[in-house]
Amino acid sequence: MWQAEHVQARLLTLYPECEIKLLGMTTRGDQILDRTLSKVGGKGLFVKELEAAILDGRADLAVHSLKDMPMHVPSGLQLVAVLERADPRDALVSNEFASLEELPPGAIVGTSSLRRQAALMARYPHLIIRPLRGNVDTRLRKLDEGAYVGIILAAAGLQRLGLEDRIRCYIEPEESLPSAGQGAMTIEIADNRPELATWLAPLNHMPSALTVYAERSVSTAFGGSCQIPLAAFATISNDIMHLRAFVATPDGRQIAWAEVRGNSRDGTALSAQIVAQLKAQGAPAILARCRDD
Numbered sequence: 016m017w018q019a020e021h022v023q024a025r026l027l028t029l030y031p032e033c034e035i036k037l038l039g040m041t042t043r044g045d046q047i048l049d050r051t052l053s054k055v056g057g058k059g060l061f062v063k064e065l066e067a068a069i070l071d072g073r074a075d076l077a078v079h080s081l082k083d084m085p086m087h088v089p090s091g092l093q094l095v096a097v098l099e100r101a102d103p104r105d106a107l108v109s110n111e112f113a114s115l116e117e118l119p120p121g122a123i124v125g126t127s128s129l130r131r132q133a134a135l136m137a138r139y140p141h142l143i144i145r146p147l148r149g150n151v152d153t154r155l156r157k158l159d160e161g162a163y164v165g166i167i168l169a170a171a172g173l174q175r176l177g178l179e180d181r182i183r184c185y186i187e188p189e190e191s192l193p194s195a196g197q198g199a200m201t202i203e204i205a206d207n208r209p210e211l212a213t214w215l216a217p218l219n220h221m222p223s224a225l226t227v228y229a230e231r232s233v234s235t236a237f238g239g240s241c242q243i244p245l246a247a248f249a250t251i252s253n254d255i256m257h258l259r260a261f262v263a264t265p266d267g268r269q270i271a272w273a274e275v276r277g278n279s280r281d282g283t284a285l286s287a288q289i290v291a292q293l294k295a296q297g298a299p300a301i302l303a304r305c306r307d308d
Contacts, residue, residue: 081196
């Protein structure tokens with residue numbers, strides 16, 4: 016809802032004569048909380064109901080967290096804008112410890128992401144990683160009740176909800192590489208609404224769009240979903256894109272890692288280079304093991 020209200024406010028600033036209504040919806044991803052996403056259908060559980068509302072005419076547009084978007088957009092729909100990216104990092108929330116380094120052997124850490132699990136176990140094999148589902152308030156409550164010593168969440172989500180004071184430390188990309196699109200929001204519409212695409216165009220932030228589409232290209236090449244630990248993260252400085260990615264087994268014991276730099280407008284070519292490097296390091300075998308597990 017924060018994301019929808021944010022876009023509503025941006026559009027009212029651009030078009031004060033318009034009336035913009037919010038259609039609140041609950042998705043299957045919000046309802047199924049007793050199993051990990053990788054076991055119940057993946058990221059698409061957060062968007063299917065919203066996409067159905069667009070296709071049947073109940074809604075003109077939907078606002079999504081881009082990291083929750085499947086790599087393939089359904090027929091009849093399109094992504095038309097990527098808003099300026101917020102903080103893409105992961106964050107540690109803990110009532111006892113100020114950093115991952117301080118967590119003692121056997122400490123229970125909660126996360127809903129196989130990507131985060133793999134990154135944590137590769138660096139901190141002495142920790143116990145357990146699944147954590149629910150909205151942010153539910154996850155924080157489980158931490159406060161003592162079910163976990165620490166939990167890992169997206170920094171942007173905590174910041175948007177005014178919960179930044181719960182963050183004990185930010186986890187830099189070098190330690191936990193973000194997922195494709197993390198921290199970015201996107202707007203989805205029907206592909207037969209060119210006038211709507213024109214109205215939404217001012218919300219598109221080109222540097223953010225260039226980075227997240229390069230990241231999604233990497234993820235798409237490997238069938239990116241909640242079922243595989245895969246990260247892809249790009250930054251742009253002085254028109255140079257720095258793209259990094261990894262695929263891993265959930266236990267973090269096998270990791271293929273690659274990075275490239277090049278012109279920021281060549282994101283597709285850079286992602287292809289990353290994919291080739293990862294494949295040369297055995298990424299297909301790693302992913303095959305993930306699917307077998």
